[in-house]
Amino acid sequence: GAGVSQSPRYKVAKRGQDVALRCDPISGHVSLFWYQQALGQGPEFLTYFQNEAQLDKSGLPSDRFFAERPEGSVSTLKIQRTQQEDSAVYLCASSFGVAGNWGEQYFGPGTRLTVT
């Protein structure tokens, strides 16, 4: 398909487990964002990549969160030693533009993470 895809769509993890969430952006999109959306809230920024460079990781809530985009396309968000407060929907978005000329952000369907 031509849209942003994310996998898995649902993930249940036991507290303390590590998880890896994958995002396949639209081909050719330079910018890639990760967001965390808690129930009843809007998406909250986690981190931003411009190609393979992670230009902003100020939204990552702790050093248990790590994101990479090694070849400037697919990105992985990794959460180590998951905690219950990590339960949320994790959204990935990509856009063709960069700061100052963003254009439209296209969102994936999200990964719903539940930590038990």
Add this chain to the structure above:
Amino acid sequence: DQQVKQNSPSLSVQEGRISILNCDYTNSMFDYFLWYKKYPAEGPTFLISISSIKDKNEDGRFTVFLNKSAKHLSLHIVPSQPGDSAVYFCAASAGGTGNQFYFGTGTSLTVIP
């Protein structure tokens, strides 16, 4: 601290009437604003955007108005249709300098047939 606020969690409108969704922001550096529509179990879908150099942008049934002095924007949907029932998020960015988009908490719109 919430920099983008949507103070109405929900809104119900009759089919064919106007829906007005409101959004307020606190950061005067924001210069690019977007509205997204979200259905359950899907990611947000872009609707319409506006740059701070404009005060209005229109796309079909959707119009966004920006009042910079009041730090307020609104989305008008005319006429409202049942398929418009969804959660609507506004978002803002300091596009020239920042990489972050800040989202409101959303307004759930129900269009009654």
